[in-house]
Amino acid sequence: MKIGIAINDTWSFFNEIYNLIKSSHQTTLFSPQKSNFPLFNTRINRKYYRSQLNRFLSSNDVVFFEWAGEYLAHATALPKQCGIVARLHRYELYQWAEHINWEKVDRLILVSQAKEGEALTSFQELNGKTLVISEGIDLQKFPFSPQPFRKQLGILCHLTPRKRVYELMIAFSEYNLAKDGYILHIGGGEHPKFKDYYQSIKALISNLDLENSIKMHGHVTNSLEWFANIDIFISNSYSEGLQISPMEAMASGCYCLSHAWPGSNELLPADNLFLTNAQLNTKIRSFAALSETEQLDQKKKLRTIVENKFDIQIVGEKILREIESVGNKFV
Incomplete structure (x- = not known):
């Protein structure tokens, strides 16, 4: 043929x-x-x-x-x-x-x-x-390597308004996650069509006085290595097809939370979805309160989802x- x-x-x-x-x-x-x-x-x-x-x-x-x-x-x-x-x-x-x-x-x-x-x-x-x-995703490229909980949050995406990184940073500040020892890692470089968005994100970090708690990593070339430093991966988009980066994070051993964009329930269980910033904060802190064994069980469940649905x-x-x-x- x-x-x-x-x-x-x-x-x-x-x-x-x-x-x-x-x-x-x-x-x-x-x-x-x-x-x-x-x-x-x-x-x-x-x-x-x-x-x-x-x-x-x-x-x-x-x-x-x-x-x-x-x-x-x-x-x-x-x-x-x-x-x-x-x-x-x-x-x-x-x-x-x-x-x-x-x-x-x-x-x-x-x-x-x-x-x-x-x-x-x-x-x-x-x-x-x-x-x-x-x-x-290619499961061979993302072996399951869960790490002990270290209060490391992450988002990896194109820095465009649809991904709502700016709003995630505000939620991070409003719910005092930095004061409780959390770090928010932002993976993704400046998008040529949304340079103002990139500059706004940088300015917001400064305006919130969170330079020590929000880290911008630029374009990430080795996502597996980047995921190894993340405990909870967050998707905060308002629209997706079926986002790849959460799949990679789940496969690698990260816990994953997502805003409930249409179709997100095809990616993650209902317990891993949030609509409001308050719900996101609650879910972050609820996972942190679990024992190490319970956290590992949750991560294993997410890896199994990827193996069964997204190979x-x-x-x-x-x-x-x-x-x-x-x-x-x-x-």
């Missing part, structure tokens, strides 16, 4: 899946080239791009679009020539979905039931075409089966 792969966003969630597909099928990656015509460059490049995309679609039995975004919108504007399978993570639903001709998509994979529900509510033509396959090998195999199922109709 000839399988085409089109991806125009980060490869962060796809490397293992791509290697699995490539190991069992003839695989081609869509890599459009630009022309070098000096005159009418934009118009010619647009036509050249459409021509390349059209040839790419016609030369494969099925094309998998990692991210239901720009490439998928362009592909579904062309005559249908092959099977089309796409995976929608989160942002595409709000920025690209209305530009996609869903009639030409054979299967849409979503990473959570919450996002599937949103998609089906907005686009009735997707009825019967969707299924949920969660995100996944990238199992996730990849499920995605490959869907691609093959659609591709078989076009061979």
Whole structure:
């Protein structure tokens, strides 16, 4: 089977899946080239791009679009020539979905039931075409290594307003966690589109006089090493697809709490979710009050969840089966 792969966003969630597909099928990656015509460059490049995309679609039995975004919108504007399978993570639903001709998509994979529900509510033509396959992580890269409790809290993410790091810092201050010996670690560097947010976070640390209790680590290149210094990992977003960093933290041996963004209940048990800052504070202190054995039991339960639901090998195999199922109709 000839399988085409089109991806125009980060490869962060796809490397293992791509290697699995490539190991069992003839695989081609869509890599459009630009022309070098000096005159009418934009118009010619647009036509050249459409021509390349059209040839790419016609030369494969099925094309998998990692991210239901720009490439998928362009592909579904062309005559249908092959099977089309796409995976929608989160942002595409709000920025690209209305530009996609869903009639030409054979299967849409979503990473959570919450996002599937949103998609089906907005686009009735997707009825019967969707299924949920969660995100996944490589468990071999994140061995279970729980540490004794040291009052170390952490959040690891892109520093954008959606992640609500600023609000987490205010909660940390309001509930006197610093005075009780807690440290809040922030992993993530300045985002090019939200430089003001990064600067605001830095200013807030100073304004709260918490330089010794809130630590900014910048871009984290070795997340396993970073997790080893965290006792409780916190996700404070208001919207996610199905966030990867909590999975990695849980696998590594961190306890994990999350704001109850839609779909968070597919990631964590209800006892690990909070809506208000007061609930977050209570859950932090409740976990701290447990015995070391009880804390370890809680961490083991979270590791088991990751093993059962978010193993990238199992996730990849499920995605490959869907691609093959659609591709078989076009061979």
